[in-house]
Amino acid sequence: MFRIAHSTPDRPRSSVSRRWAFATMTAAILSVAACGAPGASPAASSGSATGQAVVTSAPKGPVTLNFYLESGFPLPEKLAAEFEKQYPNVKIQIREDQFAVLTQNAPRVMAGNDSPDLIRLPTIVSSAKDGLLANLDGYAHAYGWDQYPSGLLNQMRVSSQGIRGSGSLYALGIGYDITGVFYNKALAAKIGMTQPPQTIAQLESVLAEAKAAGIQPIEQFNDIGGVNFPFQDLINQYEDPGKIADWVFGKPGSTIDTPATVKAGDQIAAWGKAGYFTKDANALSYTDMMSRFEGGQALFMFNGDWESQNLTKSMGDNVGFFLAPPATAGAKPVAMSAPDTYAIPAKSKNIAATAFFLNWVHTNPQARQLIVDVTGASPGGPANLAIPSVPAGSVVAQTLQATKELGANGVAVDFTANATAGIYANTIKPELQELITGRETGAGIAKAMQADWAKELAQ
Amino acid sequence: MTTLSQRTDLSRRRGTTPRRPGGRRRGKAWVGLLFTLPALVPYVLFVLRPLVTSVQYSLYDWNGIGVARFVGLDNYRTVLTSSDELVPLLHAFELIGFFTVIPVVLGLITAALLHGLPDGPLARTARVVLFIPQVIPLVAAALAWSWMYSSNGVLNQILRAVGLGDQSRAWLGDFTWAFPAVGIIGSWVLLGLCTLLLMTGINKIDPALYDAAEVDGAGPVQKFFAVTLPGLRREIGVCVTVTVIAALASFDVVYVTTQGGPGTQTMVPGLEIFQLAFTQRTVGLASANAIVLMVLVLLVVTPLQRLSKGAE
Numbered sequence: 121m122f123r124i125a126h127s128t129p130d131r132p133r134s135s136v137s138r139r140w141a142f143a144t145m146t147a148a149i150l151s152v153a154a155c156g157a158p159g160a161s162p163a164a165s166s167g168s169a170t171g172q173a174v175v176t177s178a179p180k181g182p183v184t185l186n187f188y189l190e191s192g193f194p195l196p197e198k199l200a201a202e203f204e205k206q207y208p209n210v211k212i213q214i215r216e217d218q219f220a221v222l223t224q225n226a227p228r229v230m231a232g233n234d235s236p237d238l239i240r241l242p243t244i245v246s247s248a249k250d251g252l253l254a255n256l257d258g259y260a261h262a263y264g265w266d267q268y269p270s271g272l273l274n275q276m277r278v279s280s281q282g283i284r285g286s287g288s289l290y291a292l293g294i295g296y297d298i299t300g301v302f303y304n305k306a307l308a309a310k311i312g313m314t315q316p317p318q319t320i321a322q323l324e325s326v327l328a329e330a331k332a333a334g335i336q337p338i339e340q341f342n343d344i345g346g347v348n349f350p351f352q353d354l355i356n357q358y359e360d361p362g363k364i365a366d367w368v369f370g371k372p373g374s375t376i377d378t379p380a381t382v383k384a385g386d387q388i389a390a391w392g393k394a395g396y397f398t399k400d401a402n403a404l405s406y407t408d409m410m411s412r413f414e415g416g417q418a419l420f421m422f423n424g425d426w427e428s429q430n431l432t433k434s435m436g437d438n439v440g441f442f443l444a445p446p447a448t449a450g451a452k453p454v455a456m457s458a459p460d461t462y463a464i465p466a467k468s469k470n471i472a473a474t475a476f477f478l479n480w481v482h483t484n485p486q487a488r489q490l491i492v493d494v495t496g497a498s499p500g501g502p503a504n505l506a507i508p509s510v511p512a513g514s515v516v517a518q519t520l521q522a523t524k525e526l527g528a529n530g531v532a533v534d535f536t537a538n539a540t541a542g543i544y545a546n547t548i549k550p551e552l553q554e555l556i557t558g559r560e561t562g563a564g565i566a567k568a569m570q571a572d573w574a575k576e577l578a579q
Numbered sequence: 580m581t582t583l584s585q586r587t588d589l590s591r592r593r594g595t596t597p598r599r600p601g602g603r604r605r606g607k608a609w610v611g612l613l614f615t616l617p618a619l620v621p622y623v624l625f626v627l628r629p630l631v632t633s634v635q636y637s638l639y640d641w642n643g644i645g646v647a648r649f650v651g652l653d654n655y656r657t658v659l660t661s662s663d664e665l666v667p668l669l670h671a672f673e674l675i676g677f678f679t680v681i682p683v684v685l686g687l688i689t690a691a692l693l694h695g696l697p698d699g700p701l702a703r704t705a706r707v708v709l710f711i712p713q714v715i716p717l718v719a720a721a722l723a724w725s726w727m728y729s730s731n732g733v734l735n736q737i738l739r740a741v742g743l744g745d746q747s748r749a750w751l752g753d754f755t756w757a758f759p760a761v762g763i764i765g766s767w768v769l770l771g772l773c774t775l776l777l778m779t780g781i782n783k784i785d786p787a788l789y790d791a792a793e794v795d796g797a798g799p800v801q802k803f804f805a806v807t808l809p810g811l812r813r814e815i816g817v818c819v820t821v822t823v824i825a826a827l828a829s830f831d832v833v834y835v836t837t838q839g840g841p842g843t844q845t846m847v848p849g850l851e852i853f854q855l856a857f858t859q860r861t862v863g864l865a866s867a868n869a870i871v872l873m874v875l876v877l878l879v880v881t882p883l884q885r886l887s888k889g890a891e
Contacts, residue, residue, distance in 0.1 A: 158632070158636055158647050228644070342752075344840075401752070402753070402840065403752025404730075542854070545858050550841070553841040554754075
């Protein structure tokens with residue numbers, strides 16, 4: 121900065137050299153810009169075959185596996201420790217990053233020469249298309265993963281056209297989450313709510329009663345768009361879930377700009393106007409929401425079963441769970457449900473050993489028990505394996521029961537936030553922040569989501 | 580005064596050089612280049628090379644990994660026509676009010692006041708307090724500010740304590756207040772830098788000028804406008820340049836406190852570029868955005884340079 125301001129008074133020379141520098145720079149820029157395209161050549165990126173043979177036996181001899189995980193979620197680390205105990209020849213090294221950092225770095229980390237063997241990867245389509253992920257079809261067949269309930273694995277399949285929902289398998293879940301509504305039992309009793317609402321209309325009347333009784337109806341973070349939980353819960357009940365899934369998976373021709381989304385959006389706006397969300401919702405973080413709900417400051421929180429064990433620890437028997445109620449009584453439940461996805465990078469040198477670990481996670485009794493004990497989410501795996509035991513009546517038992525019910529009678533859909541890489545941060549978040557403060561309408565958010573989805577998929 | 584002496588010195592040197600043998604002079608130039616190498620090599624590697632590659636990327640549709648498709652100037656067309664990209668630019672210019680006007684004006688006043696103070700514990704404490712924001716990492720400072728602005732933060736506690744509880748709010752989540760709240764963090768950070776620069780400038784002003792003004796019957800205010808302000812022309816130029824760049828290229832404070840929210844109230848080009856490149860993985864569009872931002876900064880800063888040097 122000082123260089124600019126106190127430039128030498130030796131004017132003629134410096135302006136000549138400056139001109140010279142400018143000319144050289146321009147020439148350099150133009151010459152580089154004109155040469156070859158950046159990135160992989162088409163041939164290099166099309167192949168996702170890994171060249172390593174499919175082996176299903178336990179790893180032999182000393183093996184070191186590198187995991188790249190999300191910080192703040194201790195489950196995979198605990199599973200790794202248990203695995204090392206059962207297979208002492210395997211050493212697992214763990215590197216952790218915050219969710220945002222991890223997702224932003226993932227493609228470059230996997231493309232590098234010291235790629236990890238297992239990575240927590242929430243969006244898999246572009247990485248699968250770029251050939252960064254190992255195609256797991258061979259292992260799915262050898263281990264019988266393709267016999268698992270299909271709803272569990274479809275979200276991790278990518279077709280050759282880059283559409284999720286069908287095609288080759290590129291990831292597996294460690295814990296299969298469902299979402300719904302947690303409620304504070306003591307506050308519910310105060311307003312006479314003895315059983316979970318059976319319809320959206322009943323839910324709304326409970327919200328109104330809570331507000332009238334001076335109880336905060338909903339504690340929901342929205343600094344980064346957490347109101348999307350109740351928003352999509354409503355869309356799910358008004359729309360054919362198959363159509364929502366098509367949209368999330370990026371099927372050409374599908375749309376979210378429907379009367380159902382408009383209706384759900386207007387309803388969320390009305391909830392905002394009625395004061396059902398907290399006044400500071402747009403600045404409220406996830407952690408603050410959790411601590412306030414655990415502290416008994418609100419009746420409802422829209423969240424997922426990955427928090428079941430934490431809530432049990434902090435609230436004991438005072439917390440309950442129900443799936444988002446349908447529009448009409450007795451209709452089949454629809455809920456957002458998604459696995460915590462983990463992929464094996466194509467450049468991993470230990471694909472067979474890592475696949476063995478993933479299979480172990482789904483089938484080993486201790487591993488399955490750990491998943492339920494640490495998070496409360498379902499361990500997935502073969503339908504005939506027993507669900508690990510949990511204390512009866514606990515919120516964990518309720519969320520596991522809800523998972524079972526959803527699997528048997530209901531429909532699980534993926535999060536709209538997962539539709540494209542940018543849709544959540546760039547569209548859903550700002551639109552929801554405007555929606556709950558009366559600056560946007562249901563029609564507006566539906567239109568914006570569809571427009572940005574189409575724009576991003578066209579790129 | 581310094582300029583004057585520098586000039587005579589230089590002209591004397593210029594007068595002697597032609598008499599030197601040419602070979603020796605060229606040799607000296609090479610030695611000079613050698614000494615700049617430790618700085619020049621990283622500069623070329625980490626500033627010029629990325630700049631050149633950014634220009635290259637901006638002509639492609641590329642996700643950072645896969646196959647890139649040449650699209651010519653399409654990305655620039657998007658940047659210059661889409662409202663998604665123009666709104667952040669507008670915010671960047673609005674930030675100049677907080678990042679430049681407030682720190683420079685307050686900095687001038689503070690520097691003039693501190694100049695009048697005898698060098699003692701009071702002046703030293705004031706300098707330290709003002710300069711502390713420069714020492715604290717910006718991310719840590721922004722975190723501390725976001726706590727102060729939160730629902731139960733210091734700011735709202737104070738409001739409640741003085742009976743203005745109905746005015747309390749989550750400042751960073753409020754559509755009206757989030758932008759000024761972020762701007763004030765910038766003012767706080769840059770005030771110290773401006774004050775320090777302006778104080779060194781004041782100390783360079785010939786005390787005789789102040790004495791002369793006093794003899795002519797000038798009061799403190801007149802002295803400020805007649806002596807201090809013209810004497811600080813260059814320093815003010817530096818302050819304005821640095822802070823305008825900080826405003827237009829702001830990123831860290833916004834990233835830590837609001838992520839551009841609520842809605843898009845605090846979205847700035849720096850954050851937009853980051854999200855385009857790393858969340859949306861449209862490296863080409865992000866690069867085009869970055870180049871446009873760079874050109875814009877140069878367009879704003881270059882006339883400022885002329886202005887601050889105009890009198891010479």
